Amino acid sequence: MIYEGKSLTVSVADDGFAELVFDAEGSVNKFDRQTVQELDDAAAKMASHGGIKGVLVRSAKPVFIVGADITEFTDLFSKSDEEILAWVGKTSQVFDHFEDLPFPSIAAINGFALGGGCEMTLACDLRVADTTARIGLPEVKLGLMPGFGGTVRLPRIIGSDNALEWMTTGKDRDGQKALNEGAVDAVVAPEKLREAAMAMLKDAAAGKIDWQARRKAKTSALKLNKNEAMMSFSTAQALIAAQAGKHYPAPHMMVETVKNAATQDRAGALKLENEGFVKLAKTDAAQAQIGIFLADQLVKSKGKKRAKAAKQQVKMNAVLGAGIMGGGIAYQSAAKGIPVVMKDINQSALDLGLSEAAKILHKGMEKGKVTPKKMAATLNAITPTLEYSALKDADMVIEAVVENAKVKASVLKETEQAVGEDAIICSNTSTISINQLAESLDKPERFCGMHFFNPVHRMPLVEIIRGKDTSEDTINTVVATTMKMGKTPIVVNDCPGFLVNRVLFPYFAGFSKLMLDGADFVAVDKVMEKDFGWPMGPAYLLDVVGIDTADHAAGVMAEGIPERMQKIENDPVALQYRAERLGQKNQKGFYNYSTDKRGRPTKTAADEAYTLMADHVGETRDFDKEEIIARLMVPMANEAIRCLEEGIVDSAAEADMALLYGLGFPPFRGGIFRWIETIGLDKFVEMADKYAELGPIYQVTDGVREMAANGKSYFA
Template identity: 70%
Template sequence: MLYQGQKLSATLLEDGIAEILFDADGSVNKFDRQTVSEMSQMCEQLSANSEIKGAIVRSTKPVFIVGADITEFGELFALPDDEIVAWIAKTSHAFDQVEDLPFPTVVAIDGFALGGGCELTLACDLRVAGPNAQIGLPEVKLGLMPGFGGTVRLPRLIGADNAMEWMSLGNNHDGQAALAVGAVDAVVSSEKLIDAALSMVKDAIAGKINWQARRAQKQAPLKLNKNESAMCFATAKAMVAAKAGKHYPAPHLMVDTIAQASTMDRAGALALENKNFVVLAKTDAAKAQIGIFMADQLVKSKGKKQAKTASKAINQAAVLGAGIMGGGIAYQSAVKGTPTVMKDINQAALDLGLKEASGILQKGMARGKVSPAKMASTLTSIVPTLEYSAIEQAAIVVEAVVENPKVKQSVLAEVEQHVADDAIICSNTSTISIDLLAESLKKPQRFCGMHFFNPVHRMPLVEIIRGEKTSDDTIAAVVAYSLKMGKTPIVVNDCPGFLVNRVLFPYFAGFSQLVLDGADFTAVDKVMEKQFGWPMGPAYLLDVVGLDTADHAAGVMADGFPERMQKIDKDPVALLYQANRLGQKNGGGFYNYSTDKRGRPQKDAAPEAYALIENTSADFDAETIIARLMIPMANEAVRCLEEGIVASAAEADMALLYGLGFPPFRGGIFRYMDTLGLAKFVELADSFAHLGSLYQVTDGLREKAKNGETYLGQ
């Protein structure tokens, strides 16, 4: 044994070849502080051993190394800048030690080699990948850039343009894609991976591969002349500006770092990388995006634990109510392997549902994501029917008929008569109380809400709503089914609007009142999209939702929370609905929708909408627009947390991120409040208190602000 640590070891094989094994406790290897420390100690010992002629590096697990231990980031990034610089410099030095070993190194990669795992492969001299390899530098998705030498070594290995594309997009690349750009030197089958690495290192030892020249290339300035450099980095900056926009500093600074370091040797380039990594670590965007990662892990872990307790497997499903939403649900169920009956009362709706599923698959085929066989198997797994008898074998039935409590209650009562005694019944409702709907059922314990978001195949969230009488086993089975569908389930308790729509409609109410006070809806949309970061401003979002749907839902919310969400006199949403301006679905709402000469969709502010609203004479600054819309949303989210509608602030943030497209660089509604500072938020809300009850903060929030607390911690 050459070295034995808790996370990795090194042994001497025949012919003077060392085998370095990463083997941490648990299912994956990570670069936590202990692993980095052990890697440094190991390199010191191997460097001093004259018996070693070369080394292979591999993992004992199905994955190589998934990256840094992100759970350590909160504590680390809260340190003063100089201490973070010292940590990152010490860590990246361990990777330098691997690169500086006095013999050739070959890494065998199978499974994930991401972030720090990828950076370790770059520190080695040669790389061989297996068929399951997934290689990449996804730090940008955490608001960061590579910090263990990735911005230095990857450009010198595969070219600056390829490297900047890898790092700015943060995508994973399989072995063949990595081979095509030179990120790996060979791709072999899993069973030949170790033998291939051994053969390669023997060739390097024998001088058949000039590993010293390859190593020297990674440590020298980039080989770009002045014109090539100017063109390369100008193109990269333009691409990043177009794709990332101004709210995400990481890809911008990453490109700047590579550009500035292009004329430096390894020492200078690494020092610059260390410095700029710390700059990003201190940004609000990084805190938000790391927070999202941690919250996502919490939600997924919670879902898997709940699913494991389910006593009922869902192997046959049914959807009641076809059309676009029903077709989307049926597609998502079938494409993930659960045969699904789609029932409706008329053939036209069934045809529309099948058309929706077929359209999604055809788009997938056009992009090369769906094979003809997959399309055929999915469509044959969706069985359209007009008869209740077809749903008798369903383990779960998802009702997705019109958003009307009396209609839903009638349909649910009918369903209960045609399914097995242990079949689970769900309602895909966006606002109607689950307890109210449960009154129509003889066995409400097997009933819950299952709120999908449109378009179903794209939106990750499923809001699972627990009614007063819903059993734990029902919730566990529906969580398991949601996970099987490829969705992220978040369980909430029942109330009108549940979580997502309950916090969305105060935001819409803030928008409506702002428009009544004279704001131009196009100006509001521009601020909320360009400055706050929403994918759609409120007027555009209302058009997408449908003004009829929004008006109906506002009525449900007004009945549920009359003290805060009472209907507004001359609400622009109601005025447009009453004028049969329904939004995108009939071509006109706040905007008019059409296609240009090339057939591309376009929208234009509608003169008809301005005529109905009448007053657009006031001019509000961006800060006022943001405050007047976001304070009501934040206050309602706080109420949902305090009332136990949602279990944690982290889950609420993920629900808004996955259900509404809350700007990721802000991290969610509670992260937004924490970043602003609760005391500052309370002060801001109080300055708008004259606008009504939606702007009144709770006593609980006021107390947290007074005590200097946060909702999410570091």
């Protein structure tokens, strides 16, 4: 052993070949500051050792290196531009020092080699992957670009077009795809990885592989003539403009950096990378996307802790109600290996539920993601039934019948009599109080809410709602089962609408008030989609949710929180509902829906919607973007703040993830609390106060006013 650190060691065998082995104290290897320093120290030790013929870099863990330590970024990125530039410059030089060792190097890649881990392999002269390898540069998902030489080395290894596709999408590759694109030199079985890598390293040391030429290519300008460069980079810029849009600066910066660095040697290209990295580190998008990463880690960590504490294992689920939602839940359970009984009161509903599952599977087969065997196994794991007696062996029952308190209470009561003593009962209600529903049960401690979002197979979030009598064992088991079903659970406390719908309906109310004041719903949708970044504007979202569903839920919210959510007189949403314009479900709402000549879905603003509202809204006028955004987002933000202050949700980070996963909150804004903090709490209060006379949903709490005055943060 010639070097021993906490994260890595270097040993030299009698034949002169060294092994640098990453084996950090935690469960994975990552590049924190300590590991970077150790890599530099190890490279210096090898450079001065004398007699080393080559070095093999590998991991002693099931993964290679998962990337940089993101937890260090928050403090680092709060520093000045000069300090960040000094850090990233110094760190990237560590990889240069390793790359410049006076003998060949090879990376033996197993499991994840992402971000800085991928950049470590690029600093090597040769790369061998095993069949478990996943290799990529996902920094774009954090609003960043590679900072340890990735934008310099990858284009010089696999060409600028391939490299930009890797970096701007952030998608990782398996070993075979990486081999096809030239990023690795061989793919072998896991048990042969070290042996194959060492054999290739010895060939390089013996002169059978020209490793010096490979290294020279990585440290020189890109081999592109003027025309090739112009075509390559203009095509990349056009693609990024179309795909990423204006809200995500990172992919644009990558293209610009690789383009400007094309004529530079390694030193010049790295300088441009370092400078681009610093610019991105200071953007709101990076702060937001790093915040999402850290919040996601928190949510996953809490979920794993609860799952570990679960005393019960769910081996069979049951779903009550076989509509589109029930069928979606049944599919999700079966697809993830939990057999499920699907119960309804009539055969046609069961047929609908099964056809919903089959439809999802067919689409998967068309895309090559589902095999016929997988389809058969999934459908065979769903048992349709008209009888309550079929529930007797279910460990967990998910009620998904019509959103009506009396109907749900009746179904829950009948269910309790049909299931085993230890079976957990959940309600997939979207708004009705869990405490209210629990009144119909003899054992409310085994009951909680389990709110899925539509379409179930696509939406990641499940809200787990704790009632006042719900036991922790029940919550833990439901969280464990939710994760097993491939969903992200976030535990909230009971209140009307819980978290997601409680904050959504003030947003809808803000939209209705804006229309009553003369705003055009098409213009509002355009601003909220193009400028704020929502996947759908409020009118379009209401059509997708269903105008009838939205009107009913608004009534439940008005009854539950009358001081802020009372129904609006002549609400344009209610006007559409009363005219039986239900949105996409009957092809008419704020928009009319049809298909074009090629069978593609289309939507057009409905003249009928304008006519219905004409006698109730103010004279049509233009509102500026800032006012539209403020009048819709302030009510949502205020309600989210109240949810946090009342303990409905445990943390701002969990609230942000719930809105991201449940509503599609724009990722580049990081979530509702991250948006508030990006504006600045004092500016947010000022914005809300400007519209306070519009009603209680615009009036901020004393708590946020106090936080703003004292310069506090929701993420401290």
